[in-house]
Amino acid sequence: MLVISVGYDAISMVLERCARTLAIEHGAHALHSPQSVHDVIASTVGPANNASLHVFGHGHPRGGLIAYCRNIVFDDATISLLATGTISAVCCHGDAIGAHARAIGFSILGFIGPLAVSTSPRHLAAQERALLAGPRELARTGSVSLAAMTANHAIAELAMNLFESDNALDVFAAHSLALNVAASW
Numbered sequence: 001m002l003v004i005s006v007g008y009d010a011i012s013m014v015l016e017r018c019a020r021t022l023a024i025e026h027g028a029h030a031l032h033s034p035q036s037v038h039d040v041i042a043s044t045v046g047p048a049n050n051a052s053l054h055v056f057g058h059g060h061p062r063g064g065l066i067a068y069c070r071n072i073v074f075d076d077a078t079i080s081l082l083a084t085g086t087i088s089a090v091c092c093h094g095d096a097i098g099a100h101a102r103a104i105g106f107s108i109l110g111f112i113g114p115l116a117v118s119t120s121p122r123h124l125a126a127q128e129r130a131l132l133a134g135p136r137e138l139a140r141t142g143s144v145s146l147a148a149m150t151a152n153h154a155i156a157e158l159a160m161n162l163f164e165s166d167n168a169l170d171v172f173a174a175h176s177l178a179l180n181v182a183a184s185w
Helices: 010-026 038-044 094-098 124-141 144-163 168-177
Strands: 002-005 029-031 053-056 086-090 107-111 182-184
Touching: 002 010, 002 038, 010 029, 010 053, 010 086, 010 124, 029 038, 053 124, 086 094, 086 124, 086 144, 094 107, 094 182, 107 124, 107 144, 124 144, 144 168, 144 182
Parallel strands: 002 029, 002 053, 053 086, 086 107
Antiparallel strands: 107 182
16 A cells, blocks of 8 residues: 655645555555655556555646645656556545546546545544545455445535534534545546
């Protein structure tokens, strides 16, 4: 298992926290900030190393992960690095990466469009559990479709719990998080 996270702002640092948790749980090889730059990622990922690849950070609307150096990896020029892999992409626009899955030959759990993430300390632990539900299921079963269903259930459950709160910040977070939709390709 390889876990890559790109933390350079408040949102991506929340996702990097999730990545560190997953890597520790599974004793995985990990690339975290500031080592997660384009060239290091590109030289580490490949058919020999991505049997189980988990990426966390900012995705680009045209496809790819925005590396710590702000260059895009897994774009049209480097998407072939994902060949034969089983991938979870906890980032915006996982669907733009997933669009290449069939042609390149990989399976992916990703999120459609923008990924809403709360940076409020009051939501971090519950949100981490919800955002890691899909990658954990993928690590356990190898099924991207089951991982997507698990992710959607966990996120919906978190949103429902936050909706029931009397706290305005919780309700706002619930509205945002409820827009997250995981899918598989």
